[in-house]
Amino acid sequence: MKKVSIVSTSRGTAAGLQEALDRLGGLARFVTRGDRVMVKPNLNGDCVTDLGLTEALIRLLLDLAPKEVFIAESTFGDAANTRFFFQKSGYAELAGRYGLRLVNLNESEAVETPVARPLALEKLKLAREVFEADRLINLPKMKVHYATGVSLALKNLKGLLVGDEKKHFHDVGLDRAIVDLNNTVPVHLNIVDAITGMERLGPHGGDLVRPDLLIAGAAAWRTDCVGIRVMDYELKEVGHLARYLEVNGLDPADVELAGLGIEAARHPFKKVNMANLLPPNIRVRQRNACCACLNALILSGRFLERPPAAPVEVCLGSLPEASVAGCPQIAFGNCAVKRCGPGLPKVEGCPPYPFELKKVLERNFKKAEGN
C-alpha cells in the first residue's frame, strides 16, 4: 500500500487515530481476529509515545477480537532502565488496566536471526517476542536524534534488540545496521506520533514541540519520507533512510498522501546545534566528523555526572596530526581511534554509544574528572 495518512489530532487523539486509520482503509486491513499483536511504542527518555494514543489503539485492537495484544519495548541502558521508563511513562499502569503483558525486551531471550541482504551485520539478536507476534504495530515518536538525524519509524525498531546489541549497532555503523534491522523484521503498520515531538536535541535533552499530528502507513520508509518533510529535513540528513531507499531501490516520491498535505502539516524542527551544548572543560578537536559523532559527543556530555575538573580534548573525525593541546586527549569515534593510534584513551563506535565517554573519563582521568 502506497498510502500514508497525515491527520491533525487537534480534535482529540482518539478521533485523530480513527481518521488516520480510516484513510488507510481501517485497522481491520492490518489485524484480523485471532492475531497476536505486538505494539511497539518509543519509551526512551522524556519524550515518549503518547499514552492516550496507545490506549486508543489498544481499544480499537481489542474490538477486533485478537488472540492477544501486548506492548513491548527495550529502552537504552539495561532492563532496570526499561523498567524505570515503564513506570515513569505510565505504560505499566496502562497495561495493568487493560490486563495486557508489558514486555521488557531487555529481559528477553535473544534470538540470532540472519539478515537477508546484510550491510553491516550478518546476524541480529532480536527479542523472542518478535517471532511470537503475528502482527507488529510500530508507534514511533517524532524526534530529532543526535546520531541518526531524526527518530521515526525505521529507527524505532532498534527497541526490538536485546541488551548489548544496541551498542553493537553503534560499533558497526548505526545507519547501516538500522537498514539491516528493517530489512529483517516485518512491520505491518506504522503510526508516527507527532502529537508532541522533540527538537534541537534528542532523544533526550531537547525541547518539546506540539505539531498535533499523526502520520500512518503500512511501510516505515514511506511514513519516514513523509515525516522528514514535515520536520523540514532533507533525505541527505537522514543517513539510515537514504541508505534504506538506495539498498532497496525505492523512490522517496512513491507515496500517495491522504488527509493533510505536506504544506498544511509542515512543522520545521530545530536541528542539533553544538553551540553551548557541551559541559565545561570538554574541548573539541575535529576534522570532517559526521554530525552523528558530534551529536553523540553532545549526548555523552549529558550523561556525565559532573564536568571534568580540568580540560580534556576530545578528538573526532579524520585528524591529520598530533595535537599541541597541552591537556589530556581522547579519541572519540572509530575514525579518530584509527587516526590517533593506540596511545590515546579511546571511545569506539560509529558513532559511539553515549554512555562510553563517561566510562573512559573515569578510567583514564580520575583526577581530571574530579572524583
Ligand code: SF4
Ligand atoms: S566514527 Fe567516523 S564515520 Fe562514524 S560517525 Fe564518527 S566520524 Fe562518522
